[in-house]
Amino acid sequence: MEEKKHTMTMLVDNQPGVLSRVSGLFSGKGFNIESLCTAPTMDPKVSRITIVTKANPPVIEQVEKQLRKLINVIKLRDMTGARAVKREMALICVKARPDLRAEILRIVDIFRCKVIDVGTEHYIIEVTGDEGKLKALINLLKPMGIKKIARSGSLALYREPK
Amino acid sequence: MKLTGAQILMEILKEEGVDTIFGFPGGAVIDIYDELIKTDIRHILVRHEQGAVHAADGYARAGDKVGVCLVTSGPGATNTVTGIASAYMDSIPMVILTGQVPTQLIGNDAFQEVDIVGITRPCTKHNYLVPSAEAFPRIIKEAFYLARSGRPGPVLIDIPKDVGKAVIDYKPIKEVQLKSYNPTYEPNMKQLRKVVDLVEASQRPVIFAGGGVILSGAAAELTQFARNVRIPVTTSLMGLGNFPGTDPLWLGMLGMHGTYRANMSTGACDLLLAIGVRFDDRVTGKTDAFAAQAKIVHIDIDPTSIRKNIPVTIPIVGDCKISLQHLNQLIEQTDLTDIEKKRQSWLDQIEEWKNTKPLAYKQEDTLKPQFVVEKLYELTKGEAIITTEVGQNQMWAAQYYHFDRPNHFITSGGLGCMGFGLPAAIGAQMACPDKLVIDIAGDGSIQMNIQEMATAVQSGLPVKVVILNNAYLGMVRQWQELFYEKRYACTGMDCAPDFVKLAEAYGALGLRATKPQDVEAVLKEGLAASGPVIMDFKVDREESVYPMVPAGAPITEMLLV
Ligand SMILES: Cc1ncc(C[n+]2csc(CCOP(=O)(O)OP(=O)(O)O)c2C)c(N)n1
Ligand SMILES: [Mg+2]
Numbered sequence: 001m002e003e004k005k006h007t008m009t010m011l012v013d014n015q016p017g018v019l020s021r022v023s024g025l026f027s028g029k030g031f032n033i034e035s036l037c038t039a040p041t042m043d044p045k046v047s048r049i050t051i052v053t054k055a056n057p058p059v060i061e062q063v064e065k066q067l068r069k070l071i072n073v074i075k076l077r078d079m080t081g082a083r084a085v086k087r088e089m090a091l092i093c094v095k096a097r098p099d100l101r102a103e104i105l106r107i108v109d110i111f112r113c114k115v116i117d118v119g120t121e122h123y124i125i126e127v128t129g130d131e132g133k134l135k136a137l138i139n140l141l142k143p144m145g146i147k148k149i150a151r152s153g154s155l156a157l158y159r160e161p162k
Numbered sequence: 163m164k165l166t167g168a169q170i171l172m173e174i175l176k177e178e179g180v181d182t183i184f185g186f187p188g189g190a191v192i193d194i195y196d197e198l199i200k201t202d203i204r205h206i207l208v209r210h211e212q213g214a215v216h217a218a219d220g221y222a223r224a225g226d227k228v229g230v231c232l233v234t235s236g237p238g239a240t241n242t243v244t245g246i247a248s249a250y251m252d253s254i255p256m257v258i259l260t261g262q263v264p265t266q267l268i269g270n271d272a273f274q275e276v277d278i279v280g281i282t283r284p285c286t287k288h289n290y291l292v293p294s295a296e297a298f299p300r301i302i303k304e305a306f307y308l309a310r311s312g313r314p315g316p317v318l319i320d321i322p323k324d325v326g327k328a329v330i331d332y333k334p335i336k337e338v339q340l341k342s343y344n345p346t347y348e349p350n351m352k353q354l355r356k357v358v359d360l361v362e363a364s365q366r367p368v369i370f371a372g373g374g375v376i377l378s379g380a381a382a383e384l385t386q387f388a389r390n391v392r393i394p395v396t397t398s399l400m401g402l403g404n405f406p407g408t409d410p411l412w413l414g415m416l417g418m419h420g421t422y423r424a425n426m427s428t429g430a431c432d433l434l435l436a437i438g439v440r441f442d443d444r445v446t447g448k449t450d451a452f453a454a455q456a457k458i459v460h461i462d463i464d465p466t467s468i469r470k471n472i473p474v475t476i477p478i479v480g481d482c483k484i485s486l487q488h489l490n491q492l493i494e495q496t497d498l499t500d501i502e503k504k505r506q507s508w509l510d511q512i513e514e515w516k517n518t519k520p521l522a523y524k525q526e527d528t529l530k531p532q533f534v535v536e537k538l539y540e541l542t543k544g545e546a547i548i549t550t551e552v553g554q555n556q557m558w559a560a561q562y563y564h565f566d567r568p569n570h571f572i573t574s575g576g577l578g579c580m581g582f583g584l585p586a587a588i589g590a591q592m593a594c595p596d597k598l599v600i601d602i603a604g605d606g607s608i609q610m611n612i613q614e615m616a617t618a619v620q621s622g623l624p625v626k627v628v629i630l631n632n633a634y635l636g637m638v639r640q641w642q643e644l645f646y647e648k649r650y651a652c653t654g655m656d657c658a659p660d661f662v663k664l665a666e667a668y669g670a671l672g673l674r675a676t677k678p679q680d681v682e683a684v685l686k687e688g689l690a691a692s693g694p695v696i697m698d699f700k701v702d703r704e705e706s707v708y709p710m711v712p713a714g715a716p717i718t719e720m721l722l723v
Binding site: 016 | 279280283284287288291293308340341342343464465466469470
């Protein structure tokens, strides 16, 4: 059966140990994690965890059921597909040789990202977007020489009814 | 009301109906023990914390209460892990109270500090490190609620020493509610109606019932259902006793050491009603071949059990008892006049399997372990509570002792944990003081928690241990015989204590039989004794358990005697 990427978000009790219950479930059951983000919500007692995982449909069904079974998971939603918006942020440190600086800035402009640090040898670029946008940007910057990259992992929210 | 944490714990334990605790003291729980002796809760002092957990497990299974253990921090806590893992696999309602170093020392590698919440996270239903005395009452209440509701399981509470001492203003908590925890008890009626249609339409139905039916107290409902619709019943190891072992519709146990007729009928059935089971690999064998011709209905309270190992036609999330009650009502409204006739050829086929390939062993002059269990069954009229160790002894107990009622067969099913039987028997005896409680043991396993003989003697618990002594780690030896060309790597137990003298050393009675002719007399004397007894049966060393399905093979491909 075909493996597919799934983005899941869950509201969990904002308590010590909850993140390790969630991540421990993935490692203990042999599920894979591509990315994981967590931060508090408007309610200080509740955090939101967003996980991107890749698996075939029966495994995804198990992942979701197992997550729901955790006592500290209040609500879980599969955010895969177009009904949710998804964004990821990346900080990319790219080599900036004098002859390429203009080209890099042009790319930054096209992708509507920001240069947030400048040195004689580098730029640090801040970019936010969906997975496709980040991938495209990284592909364009790769030939210039990416020195370091830090990615946030995906965040997702369901679209509200229009 | 101003109370200390330890006093609050006692208050809530009483409120939750706890009258027995299995435990072992130490520095981190000394304040709790100091309060415990002021109550009328009975404390059973074990000799090893693993024993406390298995005893609480046996206590919970033989009775209808949550099993409770109390141990100290560090080594006391780590010694509970195996017992907790076993209870988790078998979904046994338990609360484990562990001491922890004082709050301000946590994380300092303090003396006897261990992160038991981290260690037991994957083998508890839930666990808590108590963050403050104020949070303690709610946590205790939640722990009992979680342990016994939904799919039951062990819940651990790690209690820093200062929480036990702290004085707070205590207000009893009336009700526990968890916004993130809402087990589904009521099944979907539409789905249940489909089940009734399938039951009517099917030619070759089989019921497969598991530990979930026992846990939800639904054995009577299951039996009524099976008899009304004339469907033969098999169970998992954990489900033995769900359906009378003497009923003509009884197929025997399913799986690796299941009966020929149970495995064959599951292979041939066109409808499998799986209730309160989780399709362990020891039951299914090769999953693609399991009940391959059947529509499968799966009823379980835990959604994660459904479609985990086996694809099903009709998934039903719900409590086994409530579901079976609904099914029984629906069946009452259904016209079943022809059912006898309709089932006849299927039941004839099963009868033929039963007669041609019965559960059997080679009759020789030697003392056969199966014979010991048969005699035990006969002499106790099938009324004893049987606990087991793990290995061949466990399988022979399951095969040759027949259970007519639930909660009488207590075994470490999912974890298969050697050393379970004796402490579990102690717990079962505490729950049922008037019952005969017998641990059917192996010579290897019994040595893993033999120290609990002292517990039995001290607490005046007359448990009986029947050792099927083959001087081997017999089940492993059997695999070596069958699949490793008889290379018996490290499975000979060539040095063992003299179990008769050992019993005597503990202040118990020790008896021995070496010939078939001695078995009855030894059993009679041992079972009649008023205190704990070890009976050592020197059995045929290389006897094996049959039928056997090699791991990973279809369950219809059995090795027979
Ligand atoms: C704690 C533990 N360690 C190892 C095993 C692996 N194991 C399964 S059965 C068995 C043999 C048990 O020997 P014994 O108690 O003498 O029982 P027999 O099979 O001989 O009846 C072993 C070692 C286990 N189940 N549990
Ligand atoms: Mg043995």
